[in-house]
Every structure is written in structure tokens, then in C-alpha cells.
Amino acid sequence: MPALPKRPGIDTLAERAIEALIRLCGVSAILFIFGIFFFVFREGSQFLFHGFKFREFFFSQEWYPTSQSHVRYGALALIAGTASVTLLAMALAVPFGLGTAFFISEFCGPRAKETLKITVELLAAIPSVVWGFVGLTVMNKLIIEIFRTPIGLNVLNGGVILALMSVPIIVSIGEDALKAVPDSYREAAIALGVTRWQLIYRVLAPAARNGLLAAVLLGVGRAVGETMAVLMATGHAVKIPTSMLDSVRTLTATIAAELGEAAVHSDHYQVLFIIGILLFTITFAINLAADLIVRGVRRG
Amino acid sequence: MFQATRFSRRKRRYELLARAVLFLMTLLIVAPLVLIVGYLVYQAWPILSLDFLLTNPRNGMRAGGIWSPLLGTIYLVVISLLVATPIGVLAAIFLNEYTRENWLTRVINMSVLNLAGVPSIVHALFGLGAFVLFAGLGKSVLAASLTLAVMTLPVIIASTKEALAAVPVPFREACWNVGATRWQTIWHVVLPNSVGGILTGVILQVSRAAGETAPIMFTGVVFYKAIKEGDPFAYSLFGQCMALSMHLFTISTQVPGVPKALPYGTAVVLLGAVLAVNALAILVRLRLRSRRKW
Numbered sequence: 001m002p003a004l005p006k007r008p009g010i011d012t013l014a015e016r017a018i019e020a021l022i023r024l025c026g027v028s029a030i031l032f033i034f035g036i037f038f039f040v041f042r043e044g045s046q047f048l049f050h051g052f053k054f055r056e057f058f059f060s061q062e063w064y065p066t067s068q069s070h071v072r073y074g075a076l077a078l079i080a081g082t083a084s085v086t087l088l089a090m091a092l093a094v095p096f097g098l099g100t101a102f103f104i105s106e107f108c109g110p111r112a113k114e115t116l117k118i119t120v121e122l123l124a125a126i127p128s129v130v131w132g133f134v135g136l137t138v139m140n141k142l143i144i145e146i147f148r149t150p151i152g153l154n155v156l157n158g159g160v161i162l163a164l165m166s167v168p169i170i171v172s173i174g175e176d177a178l179k180a181v182p183d184s185y186r187e188a189a190i191a192l193g194v195t196r197w198q199l200i201y202r203v204l205a206p207a208a209r210n211g212l213l214a215a216v217l218l219g220v221g222r223a224v225g226e227t228m229a230v231l232m233a234t235g236h237a238v239k240i241p242t243s244m245l246d247s248v249r250t251l252t253a254t255i256a257a258e259l260g261e262a263a264v265h266s267d268h269y270q271v272l273f274i275i276g277i278l279l280f281t282i283t284f285a286i287n288l289a290a291d292l293i294v295r296g297v298r299r300g
Numbered sequence: 301m302f303q304a305t306r307f308s309r310r311k312r313r314y315e316l317l318a319r320a321v322l323f324l325m326t327l328l329i330v331a332p333l334v335l336i337v338g339y340l341v342y343q344a345w346p347i348l349s350l351d352f353l354l355t356n357p358r359n360g361m362r363a364g365g366i367w368s369p370l371l372g373t374i375y376l377v378v379i380s381l382l383v384a385t386p387i388g389v390l391a392a393i394f395l396n397e398y399t400r401e402n403w404l405t406r407v408i409n410m411s412v413l414n415l416a417g418v419p420s421i422v423h424a425l426f427g428l429g430a431f432v433l434f435a436g437l438g439k440s441v442l443a444a445s446l447t448l449a450v451m452t453l454p455v456i457i458a459s460t461k462e463a464l465a466a467v468p469v470p471f472r473e474a475c476w477n478v479g480a481t482r483w484q485t486i487w488h489v490v491l492p493n494s495v496g497g498i499l500t501g502v503i504l505q506v507s508r509a510a511g512e513t514a515p516i517m518f519t520g521v522v523f524y525k526a527i528k529e530g531d532p533f534a535y536s537l538f539g540q541c542m543a544l545s546m547h548l549f550t551i552s553t554q555v556p557g558v559p560k561a562l563p564y565g566t567a568v569v570l571l572g573a574v575l576a577v578n579a580l581a582i583l584v585r586l587r588l589r590s591r592r593k594w
Binding site for chain 1: 321322325333336387395407411413420423433504518563574578579
């Protein structure tokens with residue numbers, strides 16, 4: 001942008017002030033990212049460096065934070081809980097999300113496209129606590145009826161709810177990725193007489209590969225970090241699930257369920273913050289990877 | 301003239317199959333929205349009334365309405381957006397108007413993306429550590445609102461940036477050429493031409509802030525608090541409040557013996573408010589798009 005002529009006096013001063021403010025706000029996102037890491041780390045740091053056992057945390061499934069005789073903080077079962085629910089959610093959400101993205105992008109007229117995109121947007125707007133409530137009432141009943149189990153709050157319930165929650169993000173980002181494929185690719189393929197399905201899986205899917213991968217990654221990030229829905233829908237069993245009908249508890253749900261009861265700055269309280277650091281690190285890595293993948297597309 | 305070969309028939313079959321399967325997938329994604337909303341409204345119907353909105357929960361939250369959580373949610377949403385909107389808009393102005401692509405903007409953009417992906421429960425931990433304990437606000441409406449503000453900030457930045465980028469560069473050049481400073485250009489030309497887009501982004505965050513539970517449950521929202529019915533100023537900035545989302549969680553999981561319609565009614569009010577706000581944003585967007593002259 002061209003250099004602008006400077007005007008003397010109060011105007012310049014006001015301009016300087018507003019520019020400084022804009023610069024400060026401009027870097028606010030960086031400040032908050034560091035702030036989040038700093039404060040979460042700060043609350044958990046004392047225990048992290050004194051008495052925290054990494055081995056126990058990652059490899060033991062004995063989570064007894066309030067035991068009178070022998071307190072243990074083994075988070076393996078919680079990690080397995082998060083992993084199982086996320087895996088099931090992705091097994092459902094990835095094919096359905098990408099399928100819907102293909103359908104909206106390639107098989108719809110402009111009107112249907114607009115309607116479907118709005119619907120997906122509304123689906124994304126449903127609050128997680130309402131999803132949790134749906135899991136607690138509707139899904140719970142359905143699972144008890146269909147599978148004849150005594151309780152329907154389990155991996156299956158949480159997985160389906162999480163799938164529905166992460167589908168909108170996969171659809172909208174996947175659709176963006178497909179839109180970014182140059183029309184000349186489509187025209188060239190159609191000129192060769194391909195059907196739309198051939199166009200999708202021979203031309204568009206490979207061309208938009210990175211964008212679609214990023215969409216899936218962001219969906220995973222969403223599923224790993226989701227709290228209220230899984231808190232309400234997966235039951236409260238701290239154990240490694242052996243089937244889809246086992247109740248589990250995720251990392252996020254553990255923080256939400258136990259933080260209120262843990263005394264401030266006690267070991268238990270600090271371990272919950274350490275789980276927070278773990279979650280922050282996981283989602284940070286996922287988002288960074290997604291960002292780098294998309295950026296790679298633009299450059300290449 | 302053209303004989304359908306076996307190859308072309310197979311090609312067509314695949315095409316039809318793909319179309320059908322993808323359509324079914326889309327239907328299965330879209331159907332839950334309609335089914336869920338329909339089912340919730342059906343279950344909540346007997347209890348929905350103006351009285352339900354305007355009376356406090358009573359009898360250990362087993363009777364009465366949702367006045368105090370409803371007002372609490374309004375407080376949290378309004379205060380959080382009052383904080384997040386100016387910061388977010390100025391940040392977007394910085395990114396779009398004051399810098400070119402360089403390492404700093406790349407780091408900022410990456411931070412915005414990552415901030416949007418931080419799990420809501422980690423936001424709760426941050427709010428507890430930073431606002432409640434470190435800043436000494438205690439568990440209060442203000443601390444909870446600030447936590448929500450940090451959470452909504454990245455999306456406001458992203459949507460505002462998009463709205464600013466949609467204003468053509470010649471608009472700015474014309475303004476500079478008559479001697480306006482950079483800020484004057486932004487204030488008199490860029491912002492008026494993008495206010496609709498900015499507004500849409502902010503409106504969408506209303507529904508996001510209203511629906512969140514995890515970030516506020518340890519930073520200022522309590523299970524139960526009775527307030528004066530009909531008084532819109534019943535909460536104070538430094539006191540605690542109730543919130544709809546938290547209330548739904550409480551009465552559906554923590555309190556035994558709640559009549560069935562009560563949580564459904566709360567869910568429908570929350571969902572209805574969120575969907576209505578979203579629909580409003582979509583309408584604004586469609587209207588703007590049809591009226592845009594460039």
C-alpha cells in the first residue's frame with residue numbers, strides 16, 4: 001500500500017493512538033494462545049514437577065484421585081475413553097461428512113445447495129449441552145431398546161452424538177476444498193465423457209485431497225475436545241472399553257465432572273489441569289497439522 | 301444410433317448408485333436436525349408458556365420456570381460480546397488493512413485458527429486460572445463473560461476479516477487519493493461497507509456463547525440462584541448467576557425427581573433461541589448478498 005502523507009497536530013496523535021490500539025488487538029490472538037497455555041500450565045505446574053508420575057499417568061488405568069489410603073492418577077482408561085469415542089465418531093462422520101460434501105458440491109443445483117448448506121450450518125449451531133441431553137434421553141432409550149442393554153449411556157451413544165456434532169465441520173470445510181478445485185479440471189473431465197461419480201473419485205478427490213484431509217483433522221479436533229455431550233452421553237465408568245456398549249469416561253468429561261469437587265491447588269486439582277495441558281497439546285497439534293496441510297495446497 | 305455398450309451401462313449403474321448413496325448420506329445428516337427439534341418440541345409442548353419464561357425455578361428446581369437462568373444467559377452473552385467484538389474487529393482491521401502477508405500475520409492467523417480449536421473445557425481451566433484466581437475476579441458474571449469472550453474472539457476475527465476483504469481495494473484508493481488517512485478511510489469507507497458482514501459474524505457468536513456450558517461452569521455460573529422476577533437488572537457484574545445451558549445440565553443429570561417436561565422445556569428454549577439467532581444471521585447475509593452492488 002502507498003505511503004500516506006502525514007498531517008500535523010491532533011489528528012496525527014489520534015491516528016497514532018488508534019493505530020497502537022489496532023496493533024495491540026491484532027496480536028491479541030497470539031497473546032491469548034500463550035495466555036491459555038501459561039495459565040493452565042501455571043495451575044498445574046507445581047504438582048507436575050513435584051510428585052507427578054508420568055509412567056503412572058500414561059500407563060496405568062487406576063484413577064483413584066480421592067482414595068483415602070492410596071491416591072493414584074492413572075489416566076490410561078480416560079485416554080482410552082477419549083480414543084474410543086473419537087474413533088467411533090470418525091468412523092461414522094468421515095464417510096458421511098465427505099459423502100455429504102460431495103453431494104452438496106457436485107450433485108445439487110444452486111437452490112438445493114444453498115438449502116443444504118444452511119441446514120448443515122444450523123446443525124452446527126446446536127449447543128453441545130443439547131446434544132448431551134439428546135444422548136441422555138433419545139439415544140439412551142433407542143440403544144436400550146435395540147441392543148437390550150440395561151443402560152444406554154456408552155461408547156456407541158457418545159460416538160453417534162459426536163459424529164453428528166463433527167459432521168458439519170467436515171462438510172463445510174470439505175465443501176470449501178472441493179470448491180477450490182479449478183473448474184478447468186471439471187471441464188476437462190466432462191469433455192472426456194466421465195460421469196459425475198467418476199469425476200468425484202478420479203479427479204476431485206485426488207485434487208482436493210489435502211483440503212479433505214484437513215477437514216477430517218478438524219473434525220477429529222472437535223471430537224477430542226468436546227465436553228458436555230460426552231459427559232452426559234457416555235456414562236461414568238473409568239475403564240478401558242471392550243465393546244461399543246461399555247460405558248466410558250473421556251479426558252474432557254473427567255475435568256468437567258471432578259474440577260468442582262477438587263479443592264483449589266490440591267494435587268487432584270492440579271492433575272486435572274495437567275489433563276488440560278494434554279488436551280491443549282493434542283488439539284494444538286491437530287489444528288497446526290490441518291493448517292500446514294491446507295497451506296501446502298495453496299503453495300503447491 | 302448409439303448402442304449402449306456393457307461398459308457404458310455399467311458406468312451408468314455406478315453413477316446412479318453413487319448418487320443414491322450420497323443422497324442417502326446427506327439425508328441421514330439432515331434428518332436428525334428435523335427429528336431432534338421436532339421431538340424436543342413435542343415433549344416440551346405442555347410446559348411452554350410465557351409463565352415458564354418469567355418465573356424462577358422453584359421447589360429445588362423441580363417446578364417453576366427458567367427466569368433466572370434465562371436472564372443469566374442474556375447477561376453472559378451481552379457482556380462477552382461487548383468485550384470480544386471491539387477486540388475482534390480491530391484485530392481483523394489490523395490483519396486486513398494495516399499489514400501485508402508477513403511472518404507476523406502468518407503467526408496471528410495460525411493463532412486464530414488454534415484458538416478456535418481449543419477445547420471448551422480448556423477455556424474453562426484458563427478462565428479459572430486467569431480471571432477467577434489470578435485477576436481476582438472470583439467466580440462472577442464478569443469472569444465467566446470474559447472466558448466466553450476469549451472463546452468467541454477467533455471466530456469474530458475470522459468473519460470480520462472476510463467481511464473487510466470483500467470491500468474492493470479501489471474504494472480505499474479513492475479515499476486515500478482525496479487525502480484521507482488510513483484510519484479515516486477505514487472509519488468512513490471500509491467499515492460502513494462491511495458492517496453487514498461483520499454483524500453476521502457477531503450474531504452467530506451470540507448463539508455460540510449462549511450454548512456453551514463447560515467454560516462457564518467453573519467461572520461464575522452456579523447451580524441455583526433465585527432472583528427478583530421481572531427485574532432485568534437482577535444480577536450484578538461481580539456476583540454469580542445461573543445460565544440456561546448449565547441449568548439444562550443440572551436438571552437433567554444432577555437433580556433427581558424433576559418432572560419430565562421441565563428439562564425438555566429448557567432445552568427447547570435454549571435450542572429455539574440459538575436457532576432463531578442463526579436464522580437471523582442467515583437472513584441478514586442473504587439480504588446483503590442480494591443488495592451488494594459491486
